[in-house]
Amino acid sequence: MAKIRLEKINYVYSPGTPFETRALRDVDLEIKEGIVTGIIGHTGSGKSTMVMLLNGLEKPTSGRVLLDGVDIWEKPKEISKVRFRVGLVMQYPEYQLFEETVAKDIAFGPRNMGLSEEEIAARVREAAGIVGLAPELLEKSPFELSGGEKRRAAIAGIIAMKPEVLVLDEPAAGLDPAGRERILATIRKYREQTGGTVIIVSHSMEDMAEICDEIVVMLEGSIFMSGSTAEVFSKAGELRRIGLDVPEITGLMLKLRDMGVEIDTIPYTVSDAVPKLMKLLK
């Protein structure tokens, strides 16, 4: 069942000016409920425009965005309700932290939803738990946190609104490996605890291989390819032709196959690759 469906979406920036740019052209896409969908592509391929359409932050120039089968722009005055249902974590969200304490920052979204103080407090605690922020950090100023902690505090602010769909645009960009691993752990925990739908934009093929069920590849405003993670990464040649890469382990296994080793399905994580090679090497 499609949680979100895009129908013939076109998006044009600055129409009628010399800077007119067509960011999306005739995009049709289904995002399935309850799984993690990854979106990959170069800068300027339309990924970020697409995620801003999903929660009504931008309106398509033409075409429809359907959430549970209903056009989100059917009642434009109620678009803010869509933003509670589809939570968007933008790039470098920590620049948007502004409250006196981390707890108040996380509470900002739920408070805008008009929830009771009791409910807000419960949600702040729960969201902080999912992103792995220790309770003693909640009373600190956001500016006292490390870069990775700030990032997770910003993500907690969106999770606390209990969206049905969590959209993250480059959630691990600029973090060190430990910080990146915590972001991946956050997404896993969010999935386990809520069963919600997740959409993630990233340049790291290794991270995508690890966390995504399905992957959508964007190229120049259109969908170049989509399918299960295994299907997409098995088409290494096509991905490389458009200047994208496959996870390092996939590249290694493809090299072995080129050297004459018989490998039926090409793995895209190290834990999948090990047993396949052990069978050949033992």
Place this chain on the structure above:
Amino acid sequence: MDEYFIRTEHLYCNYKDENGREAPALIDINLNIKKGEYIAVIGRNGSGKSTLAKLLNMILVPASGKIYIDGRDITSGDLTDSDILDIRRKVGMVFQNPDNQLVATIVEEDIAFGPENLGVPTPEIRRRVDFALETVGMRGYEKHEPHRLSGGQKQRIAIAGVLAMEPECIILDEATSMLDPRGRAEVISTIERLNRERGITVIMITHYMNEAVRADRVIVLSDGRLIRDCTPRQLFSDPDFLRRQGLDVPQSVELIDELRRQGIAISGVPVTQDECAEAIMKCLKNKRKKAENGKDQA
């Protein structure tokens, strides 16, 4: 004349923590970097990498210890303003965020900004701007507006701005971490060319192990201490050390490590994807040979 372009002796630096107390950011750093070397500096966030970079560029002052740049003691305290300018000219820096370091509204003016401040004559500035743009592969962008460029292009303009100062060393402080893979590749190949063809000393602070693997030498910082100074090959031959330090292990190296753990004998220290593929092929061939020998004997 000093054998080393950069040398530090028992370098300490402190910072003020959130409660206003002094805490150590760098502890007893002893470092020797030769002219023309390509050094990668790795370590988790907060390990002291950026502090080290800022000390070498005189943005920060050490608590104690010595720093020599090109034979000159920059910690002696008797430096004039023009001495300090000269150090910053010799050791240029490129920072993480491409949007925070471009100052002008037109590319060529941005690159000319540094030499103009040094009082370089106009025809010479023109020559330097052209040369810098040529070197970073951005000729034709002279009149463009920096904010309309891609992240990789902005970082290359920032590098061109440093080049226009005719530096001897460039320090990149996570300069590729906000870029997409294409932008990252642009910056890395530019820097490698500068190192190879112009002999510019490069100090590359990075989280990406595939960037560190290309350096002559890797320096690992942890909690303000220099805990390893070795070749990339030596570093990647010890995946447990990398894991303990919260650093990434390249997937190819991780695979080899896991196969060994499960009892497969793999010879050598393969670190790149190609080397790892070849090491596995060798094992497979050996196994086939053994099987054939076994058959012959039977």
